[in-house]
Amino acid sequence: MGVRMLLKGMSFMDITTLSNGLDTIWVVLTAAMILLMEGGFALLEAGFVRQKNAVSIIMKVFVDITFGALIFYFFGFAFMYGKDFSGLIGTSGFMMGGDLTHITLSISHDTYWLFQSAFVIAVISIVSGAVAERVNFRAYILYTIAMTGLIYPIAGHWVWSVGGWLGGLGMIDFAGSAVIHALGGFSALAAAILIGPRIGKFAENGTPNIVPPSNLPLASVGAFILWFGWFGFNSGSTLSATNAGIGHIAVTTMLAASAGGATCILFTMLRYRKADPPMVINGSLAGLVGITAGCAFVSDSAAILIGAVCGIAMVFATEFLESRRIDDPVGAFAVHGVSGSLGTLALGLFAKPELTSSVGQGYSGLLYGGGFQLLGVQALGLVTVSVWGFALTWLTLKAIGRFVPVRVSRDEELVGLDVGIHGVPAYSEEHDFIEIERLTISKHK
Structure with missing residues (x-):
């Protein structure tokens, strides 16, 4: 009753100021939660790789945070959210200067940059795990600059920026199943293929050898931190503390992650006769990745189904890569590339019109009477973003390799x-x- 009386006595300007302040606090807090996910990446990857490569994982995470934030400030943000040029790239906002009047939010541009910088750091961290234990540190720094300054920002502009051509067609990607996870996953796949498998990972006949993780308890703690940070990842994408959908977003996020992990427990017990801990860890993460695109726009039951399907698909994707002699030590492609793709397409099936009203009219999934329109746009956007990530990563690493070895020496890898x-x-x-x-x-x- 006291709050109602207080609000009743406030002017419209006072209420707006209070609302904007709450939004700013919410976005800064959730940005910090997303940044904490880097601790999760560090622990997860350090636990999955061998003990002799744990420090290298930590150092790559510090490269992600330090170089990633600086490069995104200098020009990545401008390419992503600057004034649109032909739906392809931004042209203003370098070092947060120039014309950014087209970004109309209740929060400041600085606050918006902070939140988005946490996203770009997460993208490069996906690639980090796929090249663990054999990437040259100097080459990784150069690739981080390319990913955070060019590859990710341009793809993000197409989908999320005012004037982006994929967003203009009606593509929906609430928190980044495509823009972050599919892009990062397919970039990771390109890097893993180009750099080649670790020494001893495959026998001469192609049979994969088991490389035991150094510390599964450490990896599980990393997964729990990532799970926690994902609530900031998804719920924070409302960019508003007063958005009524925050609770629903948090619930779908929780359900999808739980379904992914539970499904992997049961599925690996049937397939391997034992619950496989690394698969279960990645299964929960796969569910989180899968729900990221549609967390605000699908029902609870759809979230459970999406998480379960992503968990099973992750297992098959992991086995497929090994059958093709592709070495991905932490399962970056299986978790992010495959689940990000499935989550992006799932939105085209399960989007509920009453939930998508906040992003425009006519956004209904195939199963809710929307026909193939949204599903087709989601598929087009997914293919475009994935091919862009794969191709640009391949070309970038090839170019870097002309100046700096992309892979460490044999002696360095062995020791x-x-x-x-x-x-x-x-x-x-x-x-x-x-x-x-x-x-x-x-x-x-």
């Missing part, structure tokens, strides 16, 4: 990137320091 590249082990033991000394001496001979 581990922690000692071979960074000169320090993750877990200090006497023999590790002996190895460091040996390598240092050999380099100076």
Whole structure:
């Protein structure tokens, strides 16, 4: 009753100021939650790779955050959200300057940049896991600049920016199943193919050898942090603390993640006769990826179905890559590329018109009387974004390879990137320091 009386006594301007302030707090808070996901990526990947490469994972995550944020500030944001040119690229907003009047939000442009910078950092982190244990650190820095400054921003402009051509056709991607996860997943696939498998991952006849994760408890904690951050990822994309859909978004996010994990537990028990921990971890993440596009626009039951399908598809995708001798140590493509694709298309099936009213008229999925229009646009956008990510990553790494080796040397890979590249082990033991000394001496001979 006191709140009602307070609001009754406030002017329209006062209420608007209060609402804008709440929106700013909400967006900054959820941006911080998304940034915390980098801790999740670090723990997840460090737990999945071998002990001798844990430090290299942490260093790549720091590259993602530091270089990613700076490059996105200097020119990535401008290419993504700047004043549109022919539906293809932004042309203003470099270092947050110039004409940004077309971005009309209840929050400041600085606040909006902060939220979007957390997204771009997540994109490059997807690729990081696919090239773990054998990528050259210098080459990775250069690729991070290309991804955060050009590859992701241009794809994002097509879908999310005012004037983007895919958004103009009616493509919906609420929090990024396509723009972030499919793009990142197919970029990861291109990088994994080009850089080749780890030494010893496959036998001469192509049979995959098991490379045991170094620390599954660590990986599981990383997954839980990612799960937590995903509530900021999805719910924060409302960009408004007063949006009535926040609760529904959080519920669909939770249900899809749970369905992905539960399905993987049951499916791996049937398929392998044991519940497979890495698959279960990735199954929950697959459910989260799958629901990201439609978390605001599908029903609870559809969210459960999407999560379950993504969990099973992730298992088959992981097996398929190994059958093709493609080494993806953390399952980046299976989790992000495959589940992001399925989630993007699922929106074309399950979008409910009463939930999509906030983004325009006529957005109904195939199963709700919308015909094939939305599904067709979603498919076009998915293919476009995925091909863009795969092709540009391939070309970028090829170009980088002309100046800097993309892969570490055989000796560095065998001894581990922690000692071979960074000169320090993750877990200090006497023999590790002996190895460091040996390598240092050999380099100076």
